Amino acid sequence: MKKLILSAVAAAAACATLNASAAGHANAAPAVDPTQMVDAFEATNGKFEGYRRSGAKGICAMGEFVGSAEGRALSTASAFSGTAVPVIVRFSVGGANPKAADNTKSQRNLALQFNLPGGEVWQMGNISAPVFGASSPAQMLGRVESLRPDPATKAADPAKVKAFADANPEVLLQGRHFASQPVPASFGAVNYWGVHAFAFVNAKGEKHFGKWVFEPTGGVQGLSDDEAKAKGASFLFDDLRQRVKDGKVSFHFNLELAQPGDKLDSATVPLPEGRKKVTLGTLKVTSVAEDAGGNCVNITFNPLALPKGVEGSSDPMLSGRAAPYGVSLGRRLSEGSKQ
Numbered sequence: 001m002k003k004l005i006l007s008a009v010a011a012a013a014a015c016a017t018l019n020a021s022a023a024g025h026a027n028a029a030p031a032v033d034p035t036q037m038v039d040a041f042e043a044t045n046g047k048f049e050g051y052r053r054s055g056a057k058g059i060c061a062m063g064e065f066v067g068s069a070e071g072r073a074l075s076t077a078s079a080f081s082g083t084a085v086p087v088i089v090r091f092s093v094g095g096a097n098p099k100a101a102d103n104t105k106s107q108r109n110l111a112l113q114f115n116l117p118g119g120e121v122w123q124m125g126n127i128s129a130p131v132f133g134a135s136s137p138a139q140m141l142g143r144v145e146s147l148r149p150d151p152a153t154k155a156a157d158p159a160k161v162k163a164f165a166d167a168n169p170e171v172l173l174q175g176r177h178f179a180s181q182p183v184p185a186s187f188g189a190v191n192y193w194g195v196h197a198f199a200f201v202n203a204k205g206e207k208h209f210g211k212w213v214f215e216p217t218g219g220v221q222g223l224s225d226d227e228a229k230a231k232g233a234s235f236l237f238d239d240l241r242q243r244v245k246d247g248k249v250s251f252h253f254n255l256e257l258a259q260p261g262d263k264l265d266s267a268t269v270p271l272p273e274g275r276k277k278v279t280l281g282t283l284k285v286t287s288v289a290e291d292a293g294g295n296c297v298n299i300t301f302n303p304l305a306l307p308k309g310v311e312g313s314s315d316p317m318l319s320g321r322a323a324p325y326g327v328s329l330g331r332r333l334s335e336g337s338k339q
């Protein structure tokens with residue numbers, strides 16, 4: 001069996017060996033038809049023609065990323081060369097509603113497409129919680145279906161919601177995180193986690209698994225309940241434009257390195273506290289769309305569109321995302337895509 005070497009970066013801790021069955025693509029989670037998944041999203045969350053079926057309220061921006069020496073030690077990906085690479089950025093509020101309120105304790109998203117030399121792209125969609133609301137596509141579908149409004153009452157059946165959550169308690173973890181945090185003051189002042197493990201492959205062929213988080217260089221900033229109320233339902237876009245004009249929106253791209261035995265196949269289980277964290281580089285947002293246009297509108301951010309030097313883990317949600325994103329993209333393009 002091929003051994004995968006998990007060493008800490010450069011001068012760091014001892015090397016250890018990971019069993020390939022934990023790291024490979026062996027997960028046999030039941031597949032979910034991506035059309036059925038997107039249909040379920042629409043039935044539960046509403047259908048808003050032309051918009052993304054999740055993360056509908058969003059704004060395009062552009063940025064540049066400069067990789068660090070630590071990034072280069074971990075991965076041959078050209079993103080870490082140290083030369084600035086252009087990045088298409090999309091910030092959004094969670095959910096299917098393009099008029100979702102900005103002043104609630106809900107999900108914020110940071111989606112990125114690194115445009116690398118030679119036409120290579122690296123896409124990702126990161127969220128403002130260290131865990132997602134499901135650990136497998138089947139569980140995701142079950143959760144979405146449990147939340148479907150009853151046509152008579154126009155509300156979800158609390159007994160169904162409870163029965164599903166009781167049988168799948170991890171679906172409640174993400175909501176607990178949001179409830180424990182203040183409303184984010186800005187798209188530029190909240191952490192965005194990747195939630196999946198990825199492998200970083202260096203020039204020696206060594207694989208280091210880790211989970212990443214984009215952390216604002218100016219720190220996290222939240223609103224009190226009174227401040228959130230006073231801000232109203234739509235302040236995030238203007239706030240972002242102003243902060244970017246002032247040169248104040250940048251993030252450290254940080255990677256928490258896994259240790260042998262860490263769970264690498266679940267978006268609902270973060271790595272244990274205290275894992276070594278390295279900074280792979282810095283993303284600076286340099287401009288923001290003045291309107292609902294921009295070059296993020298007609299693309300999707302497929303978490304398996306990875307550059308050479310970065311590989312997916314066995315987390316079933318990775319492939320579980322890629323196909324429904326394609327279905328959602330197809331639907332909104334054919335409806336006339338909106339932002």
Ligand code: HEM
Binds near residue numbers: 037054137301328
């Ligand atoms: C089976 C599980 C999942 C399904 C079915 C799903 C579905 C979707 C769909 C349909 C979209 C809209 C895509 C588009 O039209 O371009 C979307 C967007 C998004 N999803 Fe998921 N998702 C899943 C899991 C996740 C997870 C685990 C994360 C955590 C990182 C995540 C983060 C995002 C983000 C950040 C966006 C917005 C991206 C953008 O700005 O275009 N999703 N999701």
